[in-house]
Amino acid sequence: MNVLICGAHGFIGAALCERLEKSGHTVIRGVRRAVAKNELEVDYTRDREATQWDALLQGVDAVINAVGILIENRQHTFDEVHTKAPIALFDACSRLRIRRVIQISALGAQCGATPYFKSKRAADDYLQSLSVSSWIVRPALVYGSSGASAAFFRMLASLPVHPLPAGGHQRLRPVHVDDLTEAVECLLETDAGDQRVVDVVGGEEVEYREMLSIYRRSLGLGRFCQMSIPAWLIGVGAALLNRIPGSMLTGDTWRMLQAGSTADASATATLLKRPPRSLRTFIDRDAADxxxxxxxxxxxxxxxxxxxxxxxxxxxxxxxxxxxxxxxxxxxxxxxxxxxxxxxxxxxxxxxxxxxxxxxxxxxxxxxxxxxxxxxxxxxxxxxxxxxxxxxxxxxxxxxxxxxxxxxxxxxxxxxx
Structure with missing residues (x-):
């Protein structure tokens, strides 16, 4: 199958490219600046009309939209990157009868009130309104060795004192990127039918404070302390860091953490034909030691x-x-x-x-x-x-x-x- 992956240079997009290529699919990497033969230049700040996608979709059997941002700036806004460009892409896919469209959304987008979630939900809802065969994948917090959030949480776990926002009782069910990409690969060949949305989560639900302690033990580190940070202080920090490039703490991410990131794992287990991995196995113990x-x-x-x-x-x-x-x-x-x-x-x-x-x-x-x-x-x-x-x-x-x-x-x- 010829698969166009938009956002191929991103964390999830790159993992999808690697997975599908190993499985024998022909992957076309949608990137902002194409330099290799298997790369196609797509620009979500520019390609916001369906007709602009027509030439880009020639010979494509399936499209995966894995483009996303956590922080807005003048060049990249949630409305452009998460809503307008994807809608134009989905319209073109529907008109050209692309065999399968997969939208990588986010767990919580179905009801989240943050600008990030709202922009994701707008594209999700529009895709569901079209007749094109599609799946909307809503992953929980995604772990991978090269992921920015994973690196951030490993860094926090390595500290002798773990800072815990509002006590760190937020419920999470992190999913390993390998499980996510395997699930997406299954959906390329799975008929959506009436069920066009799937939550992809990990095998174990934990509190935020538990996640950090599990990561620390997996890294082979010793004892540590925990310190609760008042919610109001985290809110102030999020406001100050809201526009800082690369910041993992913003107003949106703080509200997302407060809401938690968890769901029933049965749909993921059905797709994978096995239970999804527990976060206790995310960091290979031998490699970490x-x-x-x-x-x-x-x-x-x-x-x-x-x-x-x-x-x-x-x-x-x-x-x-x-x-x-x-x-x-x-x-x-x-x-x-x-x-x-x-x-x-x-x-x-x-x-x-x-x-x-x-x-x-x-x-x-x-x-x-x-x-x-x-x-x-x-x-x-x-x-x-x-x-x-x-x-x-x-x-x-x-x-x-x-x-x-x-x-x-x-x-x-x-x-x-």
Whole structure:
């Protein structure tokens, strides 16, 4: 079958191209800038009349519309990309009697009130009104190793503290992109009949907070904490990031998350002739462990070595190299004099040395946390009593920031119990 896939350079479109080509279909890749022989130039900001599609559809048996955007801009609006251009395409398909049309919509478009959902629903409804043989596919949140949202959630899962919007109780049933593309392939040969809409979802419904913890375990990472973020604060952040290119948090995505993304999995199981994959299997454990071990084999020892050297060198230089009178002068500015200054000097040097030694011989989350607390305490005292050091060109205190970043990484990746 000759299949035109519009949006072939997108996450879902590219996966569909790969799947259908492996199955023996002739795939014509609809892209904005055609450079290869199997690519066809389509522009959803330009091709908004049915007649503009006539020449593009010559020799095509089936059309899959996988074009979509999450954020509008001056060049690409929901109305153009999700509604007007697809309607023109569907009209042309109907007039030219294309054998099958598949519209990749979104779960929630059937009743969602966001501009994203409304624009998708308008095209879905129009396609259903035509006599052309068609399917409307409404996938849940789609996971794939190359997907932007999947990468974003993996990043959140890797953090030692998981930020949970409004407690993270939103219900989700993520679907793996391989299951989605397999379902679409089945629909190319499945007669729609009266049922022209199918929800494609994964095999397990979870809360948002559960999804992050499952991804973290799949990545081979250790313990973590969860922190609920008030809904109003997420709303403010979404408003501020609403027009930022590449932002995963916008007004629309926040409202979509609040509504959840789940449905009955029976239709997906019927299409696939098996239960859809559970998100616990999305990240291949062996691959994740190998990647984590490969990175940890050099990254952890490098960070610990550098950190240990900084602590030990600070102790040695304080006791043996730096003029002690100048050290006590600094302590005086921090309101430490006489015996208190002497005790503070030797105690600080001892702590620095012990921290440096423990970093190499007995690392652990408690050690990283203790070091971070000490660094923040030092920095706050200096900022209050000697603020001019903050803007010193050598940045002696500001260099604490990368040290804190190292501690955050070590704390996040520590797998000790």
């Amino acid at each position: 190998l990647l984590h071990r490969a990175l940890s084999s050099w990254r952890c020892i490098l960070l610990r070595s550098v950190l240990s050297f900084v602590w030990i060198w600070t102790a040695v230089s304080s006791v043996f190299l730096y003029p002690r009178d100048e050290s006590f002068a600094l302590l005086t500015r921090a309101y430490l004099q006489g015996t208190n200054a002497i005790v503070a000097f030797w105690l600080a040097a001892a702590i620095d040395f012990v921290f440096g030694a423990l970093t190499m011989v007995k690392p652990g989350r408690l050690l990283w946390l203790s070091q971070a607390v000490l660094i923040v305490t030092y920095s706050l005292i200096i900022a209050v009593t000697m603020p001019e050091i903050l803007w010193h060109p050598f940045g002696a205190v500001l260099k604490n920031l990368p040290i804190l970043a190292i501690l955050l990484i070590l704390f996040s990746e520590d797998t000790s119990r």
